[in-house]
Amino acid sequence: MSNTATPSIRALGLGRDFADRTAVDRLDLEVNPGEVYGLLGPNGSGKSTTVRMLTTMLRPSRGSAQVAGADITRDPGAVRRRTGVVLQGTALDPLMSARELLRLQGRLQSLTSRQARVRCAELLTAFDSQAFADTPVGKLSGGQRRRVDLAVALVQRPDVLFLDEPTTGLDPASRRGLWDEIRALAAGHGVTVLLTTQYLEEADQLCDRVGILRAGRLIASAAPHVLKGEAGDRVLTLRFCDASAAGRARELLAARGEQLHVAEAAPLTVGIRLTRPGADGETLLTLASAGLHAESLTVDEPSLEDVFLRLALTPEGVAAA
Numbered sequence: 001m002s003n004t005a006t007p008s009i010r011a012l013g014l015g016r017d018f019a020d021r022t023a024v025d026r027l028d029l030e031v032n033p034g035e036v037y038g039l040l041g042p043n044g045s046g047k048s049t050t051v052r053m054l055t056t057m058l059r060p061s062r063g064s065a066q067v068a069g070a071d072i073t074r075d076p077g078a079v080r081r082r083t084g085v086v087l088q089g090t091a092l093d094p095l096m097s098a099r100e101l102l103r104l105q106g107r108l109q110s111l112t113s114r115q116a117r118v119r120c121a122e123l124l125t126a127f128d129s130q131a132f133a134d135t136p137v138g139k140l141s142g143g144q145r146r147r148v149d150l151a152v153a154l155v156q157r158p159d160v161l162f163l164d165e166p167t168t169g170l171d172p173a174s175r176r177g178l179w180d181e182i183r184a185l186a187a188g189h190g191v192t193v194l195l196t197t198q199y200l201e202e203a204d205q206l207c208d209r210v211g212i213l214r215a216g217r218l219i220a221s222a223a224p225h226v227l228k229g230e231a232g233d234r235v236l237t238l239r240f241c242d243a244s245a246a247g248r249a250r251e252l253l254a255a256r257g258e259q260l261h262v263a264e265a266a267p268l269t270v271g272i273r274l275t276r277p278g279a280d281g282e283t284l285l286t287l288a289s290a291g292l293h294a295e296s297l298t299v300d301e302p303s304l305e306d307v308f309l310r311l312a313l314t315p316e317g318v319a320a321a
């Protein structure tokens, strides 16, 4: 966390118990202004409970948190004024159009009727929603509806935006469209975004940092590339035009002590785990000096899925974070 600005979200020892279980244990979290932070975790790991506490919908059992500078238990009204929230299955009146909903929201936020009209027009333009602005939202597609949800949450120009599984159920094109909107809000308008997601690709592509929850505890929190870097070695895969060249390459590299990657041991390919800096160049030189030339090569990074599987789904204790 290199940013020295006051965090937009700061939770200290935040937790919530229900009758027979701890949904969120003792969560410490800081999210900086303009950052997109993704909370990942298996079903029931505490993502929604965390969002509900931070948005003042649920009282914590312990700990404290400040959102946009206001304390969630001492000053929930200020938190609500400074945040926008889009929850799963937001219940917009299906008979109202986007234009009507946006104007109503503006009036509820104490804008004058003229200000509400202006803000509504701005948001319809920003979300490319004019074409369906007067259609009842009950008749819109999933992607169009999520755009309206997001626009409604932004009427009051929040400092912090909470999105609970914003793209669940959307097709890939709509999902990407929404990612663009979220990125633009954070990068262009400095809005801090905390979102929960089940999609590893979404966390990887969209989030500046990702937190992994397991059984109510945050077990890792870092930029996706940092988490991926810790998940394992990169793998260099070389493809030869005949199996005997691949076999000779494999023997030569094994004799040099290189770690061959078993999953890449198809007849024409040789995979090597890159366990130290410069291992890729040394490997190619070794092979070239033996007259072995690969016809293609690729280097694969570990995926966020590897990280997730290792950290979030392994038994307690194995995945010390």
Ligand SMILES: Nc1ncnc2c1ncn2[C@@H]1O[C@H](COP(=O)(O)OP(=O)(O)OP(=O)(O)O)[C@@H](O)[C@H]1O
Pocket (backbone or CB within 6 Å): 018, 019, 021, 022, 023, 024, 041, 042, 043, 044, 045, 046, 047, 048, 049, 050
């Ligand atoms: N109102 C409630 N009463 C009792 N238990 C609850 C309540 N809300 C959540 N829980 C429990 O708390 C735990 C965390 O639930 P939560 O909904 O926060 O998880 P999640 O990570 O958001 O899950 P999902 O990915 O399925 O949405 C679960 O064991 C859940 O059953």
